[in-house]
Amino acid sequence: MRRRLLESLGVAVAMAALVTFLQLTAAGQAPAARGTAASAPAPKTTWGHPDLQGIWLDEFDTPLERGAKYANREFFSDEERAAQDDVRSGNVGRNLRAEVGSRQDVAGAYNAVFTSAKPAGRRTSLVVEPANGRIPALTPRVQEQNRLDREFRLALLQNTDTCKDKMTACNGWQYGPPSPRRAEVAPFYNTQRMNRHNGPEDQSLGDRCMLGATPDFNGFRRIVQGQDSIAIGVDTGQGQGYQRVVYLSGSHPPSSIRLRHGDSRGRFEGNTLVVDTTNFSPKFPFRGAAENLKLVERFTRVDANTMEYAATITDPTVWTAPWTVKQELTMQRDDQNRIYYEPRCHEGNYGLPALLIGARMDDKAFAEGRGADPASQDTASCLLNPDEPQ
Amino acid sequence: MRSWFNGSIVAAALAAAAVSAVIAVSVTRATGQATRPARVAAGKPNFGGVWQALNEAHWDLQAHDARAGMVTQKGVYSYEYARVPAAPVLALGAAAGVPGSLGVVLGDGQIPYKPEAAAIKQQNSENWIDRDPELKCYLPGIPRAMYMPYPFSIVQGTDKIHMTYAFSNAARVIHLNKVEGPPDDTFMGHSVGRWEGDTLVVEVTNFNGKSWFDRAGNFHSDALRLVERYSAISPDAIRYEVTIEDPKVFARPWTIAMPLYRRLEPNATVLDYPCIEFAEEFMYGHLRKEQLVKRWEGETMIVDITRKIPPGDRLHEWYRR
Numbered sequence: 042m043r044r045r046l047l048e049s050l051g052v053a054v055a056m057a058a059l060v061t062f063l064q065l066t067a068a069g070q071a072p073a074a075r076g077t078a079a080s081a082p083a084p085k086t087t088w089g090h091p092d093l094q095g096i097w098l099d100e101f102d103t104p105l106e107r108g109a110k111y112a113n114r115e116f117f118s119d120e121e122r123a124a125q126d127d128v129r130s131g132n133v134g135r136n137l138r139a140e141v142g143s144r145q146d147v148a149g150a151y152n153a154v155f156t157s158a159k160p161a162g163r164r165t166s167l168v169v170e171p172a173n174g175r176i177p178a179l180t181p182r183v184q185e186q187n188r189l190d191r192e193f194r195l196a197l198l199q200n201t202d203t204c205k206d207k208m209t210a211c212n213g214w215q216y217g218p219p220s221p222r223r224a225e226v227a228p229f230y231n232t233q234r235m236n237r238h239n240g241p242e243d244q245s246l247g248d249r250c251m252l253g254a255t256p257d258f259n260g261f262r263r264i265v266q267g268q269d270s271i272a273i274g275v276d277t278g279q280g281q282g283y284q285r286v287v288y289l290s291g292s293h294p295p296s297s298i299r300l301r302h303g304d305s306r307g308r309f310e311g312n313t314l315v316v317d318t319t320n321f322s323p324k325f326p327f328r329g330a331a332e333n334l335k336l337v338e339r340f341t342r343v344d345a346n347t348m349e350y351a352a353t354i355t356d357p358t359v360w361t362a363p364w365t366v367k368q369e370l371t372m373q374r375d376d377q378n379r380i381y382y383e384p385r386c387h388e389g390n391y392g393l394p395a396l397l398i399g400a401r402m403d404d405k406a407f408a409e410g411r412g413a414d415p416a417s418q419d420t421a422s423c424l425l426n427p428d429e430p431q
Numbered sequence: 432m433r434s435w436f437n438g439s440i441v442a443a444a445l446a447a448a449a450v451s452a453v454i455a456v457s458v459t460r461a462t463g464q465a466t467r468p469a470r471v472a473a474g475k476p477n478f479g480g481v482w483q484a485l486n487e488a489h490w491d492l493q494a495h496d497a498r499a500g501m502v503t504q505k506g507v508y509s510y511e512y513a514r515v516p517a518a519p520v521l522a523l524g525a526a527a528g529v530p531g532s533l534g535v536v537l538g539d540g541q542i543p544y545k546p547e548a549a550a551i552k553q554q555n556s557e558n559w560i561d562r563d564p565e566l567k568c569y570l571p572g573i574p575r576a577m578y579m580p581y582p583f584s585i586v587q588g589t590d591k592i593h594m595t596y597a598f599s600n601a602a603r604v605i606h607l608n609k610v611e612g613p614p615d616d617t618f619m620g621h622s623v624g625r626w627e628g629d630t631l632v633v634e635v636t637n638f639n640g641k642s643w644f645d646r647a648g649n650f651h652s653d654a655l656r657l658v659e660r661y662s663a664i665s666p667d668a669i670r671y672e673v674t675i676e677d678p679k680v681f682a683r684p685w686t687i688a689m690p691l692y693r694r695l696e697p698n699a700t701v702l703d704y705p706c707i708e709f710a711e712e713f714m715y716g717h718l719r720k721e722q723l724v725k726r727w728e729g730e731t732m733i734v735d736i737t738r739k740i741p742p743g744d745r746l747h748e749w750y751r752r
Contacts, residue, residue, distance in 0.1 A: 086589060092589070094591070239719060240715070267587040268471055268472065269479050271586060272595060274602060274604070286595050288700065375608070378606070382604055387569070387707045401718060
């Protein structure tokens with residue numbers, strides 16, 4: 042149980058939750074007046090467009106995919122929400138420790154203070170289409186790709202206690218001698234942490250300060266709106282984040298141009314800003330989708346405090362059908378400016394060189410007969426895939 | 432240089448006078464598929480779009496001659512003007528040089544360093560590769576981000592103006608409305624703006640003192656305060672002026688000015704320059720298990736250069752016979 046909790050709560054996730062929690066607390070946003078008192082109508086800009094400007098946040102904790110027991114139900118009852126909040130405000134996870142002094146203990150040293158949760162929202166899932174609230178099945182090609190990728194990662198882990206003790210991180214694999222695959226290049230461009238640290242490419246995008254993919258459903262975002270373009274600054278936590286510019290004219294660049302957050306072109310349809318984004322980069326996948334991802338986002342300001350955000354995600358090379366996420370964003374106080382709009386992870390990234398130095402010292406100690414074989418040490422699985430969407 | 436700016440001030444003043452009388456009512460200009468009004472709905476000049484400085488200030492704010500390499504070493508002669516390219520750029524031939532410039536520092540063109548700061552600037556210049564934060568892809572700071580050789584976008588909102596820079600996806604928000612200051616010092620500064628007539632005036636504070644002004648080693652401390660002034664020269668050019676004050680480093684305030692140009696390509700956009708990953712080899716290469724650069728002495732990269740001589744074109748082949 043203890044192990045499972047540590048493994049399921051990646052530190053990055055915990056930290057993101059912490060950042061979110063602190064910002065929420067600092068902003069003093071009372072989660073009141075929601076849905077009850079009627080808010081003022083949605084304003085327009087002086088040039089006649091729906092006014093989307095401000096700092097926005099989904100103040101609720103809603104799972105991306107719907108639990109099977111809610112089947113085709115889009116919303117919770119008030120009682121169900123209250124019950125969930127009761128559970129979340131309880132003592133879950135607080136002060137659970139791995140073996141004191143172990144790597145897992147140090148790496149997982151976040152108690153419930155750090156993992157405070159947002160309240161349960163109305164929605165049973167962010168996914169609203171398909172109607173069952175589940176992301177459609179992966180294509181056979183991607184399933185095979187994922188299998189090969191996982192096999193490689195497990196091979197790097199097979200000589201460690203994680204596999205010897207049959208821990209969940211080794212599920213589907215067996216304990217064995219150091220794998221010759223430790224000398225191989227990863228089978229696909231790597232974006233996640235693995236149990237090897239030969240260079241920056243073996244680390245996760247988060248370790249390398251390149252965290253954050255489009256679309257993002259979690260962070261604070263600031264929208265600044267001009268007559269011919271709209272800027273969206275996204276704060277993903279962990280001192281990371283990114284800027285998007287949505288142009289209201291022009292067309293997507295040639296397909297040879299590949300951008301981390303794609304190329305976004307917007308237009309207004311009635312009161313809704315519709316943004317088409319293509320030209321994504323293979324280096325920054327969104328749940329496995331990259332070059333062939335087509336994203337259509339709809340921003341609709343429902344009233345003075347609320348914006349509805351919907352994103353339809355289409356990539357026939359990854360999913361067997363398109364899927365749509367919907368969430369309600371709440372405006373945050375503008376004057377308090379509680380958004381981290383200067384992502385500067387890279388400037389203070391002592392973690393990455395420290396991690397690589399540590400790995401080289403382990404190599405040296407092993408070569409000189411002073412230390413364990415690095416292949417036998419699990420330096421990843423307690424933090425495995427912390428940057429992947431859960 | 433000075434005369435250009437004196438002229439431009441007059442031109443800007445004339446333009447400002449003419450703007451309200453003429454441009455506001457009638458002039459719209461088609462660029463590509465969009466028609467862009469010279470003014471936004473609120474009546475202020477329209478600074479929205481993709482912009483770029485077109486000068487050599489990113490090399491050195493001050494007037495300088497062209498030189499043979501980004502990094503040079505003493506050649507046969509000991510004259511400063513006779514230096515030759517040094518190892519890090521030698522294989523790049525004429526593409527590795529630095530273009531000359533008339534400089535962007537107003538007045539006498541000098542940067543009024545205090546004596547001890549002038550010595551640091553000199554050391555910075557001599558240790559450019561080791562010290563310039565740009566080479567590590569650190570956030571460039573203001574004003575440097577405004578005149579790096581990459582485009583940036585301005586989104587002109589109602590109460591905020593947002594700038595997104597191609598370099599490392601850096602950004603800044605200029606607050607035109609009431610806002611609390613940041614909880615910590617920053618690379619990009621905290622920008623609070625106001626309109627003085629048709630000029631956008633921005634005060635920038637809360638710097639952390641870790642940025643430079645250019646590749647020549649010009650630097651500042653955390654006491655830096657800027658006053659930026661943006662005024663329209665035409666719908667497609669902004670006069671950008673910055674007064675720089677930093678009592679820890681400079682004996683008095685000083686001012687730089689330059690035009691910023693609108694990128695007029697029909698589909699102008701800000702393509703990423705995602706340099707964090709570009710800088711990884713430079714910063715962490717010595718920590719690889721199998722190194723790509725073959726010669727490291729501790730943390731010092733020794734770059735071996737392989738270059739064919741002569742470089743294989745027909746003329747050189749003929750001479751070599």
